[in-house]
Amino acid sequence: MTVKRFITALLAVVLAVPAGYVFGPALPSPAPAPAxxxxxxxxxxxxxxxxxxxxxxxxxxxxxxxxxxxxxxxxxxxxxxxxxxxxxxxxxxxxxxxxxxxxxxxQILALDMRGDGRIAEVLGDLRGATRVTVLVPGVDDTLGNFDTGHGGVLRRSPAWQARRLYERMRADQPDAHVAVVAWLGYDPPEGVRREALREERATAGARALDRFVDGLVTGRPGLAVTVVGHSYGSTVAGIAAPGLTGQVTDIVAIGSPGMGADRAADLNTSARVWAGTAPGDWTRRLPGLRVLGVGHGRLPIDPAFGALPLPCGNVDGHDGYFEPGSVALRAMASIGAGPAGDPR
Known part of the structure; x- marks a missing residue:
């Protein structure tokens, strides 16, 4: 998705429907009782x-x-x-x-086949791990394209991304006890429409993410968790941050349109906050604003946000962060596998 397409989509929504639909309060329908x-x-x-x-x-x-x-x-x-x-x-x-x-x-740790579906897949030995990384994907990801990537682009697949990160960790630190979870435990927006410009989906996802991570660490006080949010998934991670257990040591935002805050300090977390965006990623050119409930706040790559910089210099576009050879992939592997260091 290019910035031109994003702006075009935003203008189309604003011009085609009453402004209250975009800027007014959300009126979500009650969620059905879980199966x-x-x-x-x-x-x-x-x-x-x-x-x-x-x-x-x-x-x-x-x-x-x-x-x-x-x-x-x-x-x-x-x-x-x-x-x-x-x-x-x-x-x-x-x-x-x-x-x-x-x-x-x-190893499927969550599965709901209703609607667009929910799933969480584990790579590695979760029971024996001392460090776990949870990947949170963004717009257009569903159970149906969990393996193939939306639009048939494999590198967008949450399952493929989790495998690449797990393999990088194992290659770099073969003695580390690590696991990676591809967590599609919420309902991401469909395309860059009203829901993607607002935070209702992210807020619901944040509640689910907080509870999921609580489930990982309960009874395991020595377990360290890293949360990696890609695109709208970083908005979920940012909104979840205040409620995440203190065993979350790092939160990483890649290709982020905003984390629901204007400063890393406003996330109210003891975790280190990292942010990186590829040179050609369209999210880099977003205005970084929130107006009447639209937008996700300052871009976390803005120095004024206060995040630690994640290297992304050779990443290709919005979906290339997990490609083999990506400096971002190696940095995320370093953060996730520990011991905690500075991958810069």
Whole structure:
């Protein structure tokens, strides 16, 4: 997407519909109850409420169950257990294999096939990892193009990007205990339209991301987490930042249209904040404003934002950050694999 196309799209939206549609308050329709929850909550065993129970409560519930009983719940309610932050990792893998044979043989930590879908795939040994990197993708990513990339462009694929990052980590630090998660756990905007110019989708995604990361670290005080947000995914990461556990050591924004703040300090996080944008990335030329709910604030590559600079000098366009040979890929691998250093 070029800046010209972005500006054209913005003008088209503003001119084609009442200004209130673009600039006015959002009126989201109520989200449908997640699949399987009604039956789960009606179970006479008084199972924890997946939407209300803290992650630590869910974790403690499963810790108190015999293995056989936990396996029975995964078989009876795969769509709940497979997406239940705080449930045991292997149990979630098993539940999601049961949900769909398409994902058999892969480590799927979350899977919802309704609508555009949700998915989280793990590369590496998540249980044995001491450092985990969570990739948050942006506009137009869906369950349907998770492997192929939207528009059929492979390097846009969250699954492909996660593999390239995991391989880079393993090549650079073969003794490091690392895992990478491609986390499409929210509903990104479809194209550069109203939803992409606003932050309602990012806010909903941020809540889900906070809970997901809580599920990763519960009972694992030594686990360090890096969050990498690409494009609109960086907006999700920025809005999530105040609610992310202190075990998140680094937040990385690449190709970012803004993180929902004008300064890194406004993210209210103890994590280091990094930002980098390719020389030819169209987001570099965005105005970096928020007006009446439209826009995502100052670009994080602006020195006034206060982020640490992530090298991106040889990155090709908006989707090239994970290409082999990319200096950004090597830098992200260095940050994610640790021990924490300065990849500049």
């Amino acid at each position: 399987g929850w009604a039956a789960w909550l009606a179970d006479p065993a008084h199972l924890p409420d997946p939407g209300a129970a803290p992650v630590a409560t869910v974790s403690a519930f499963f810790a108190g169950l015999p293995h056989r009983r936990a396996a029975e719940l995964a078989r009876a309610y795969p769509d709940v257990v497979g997406n239940l932050d705080g449930a045991p990792i292997e149990l979630r893998y098993a539940a999601n294999r049961r949900q769909s044979p398409r994902w058999a043989g892969r």
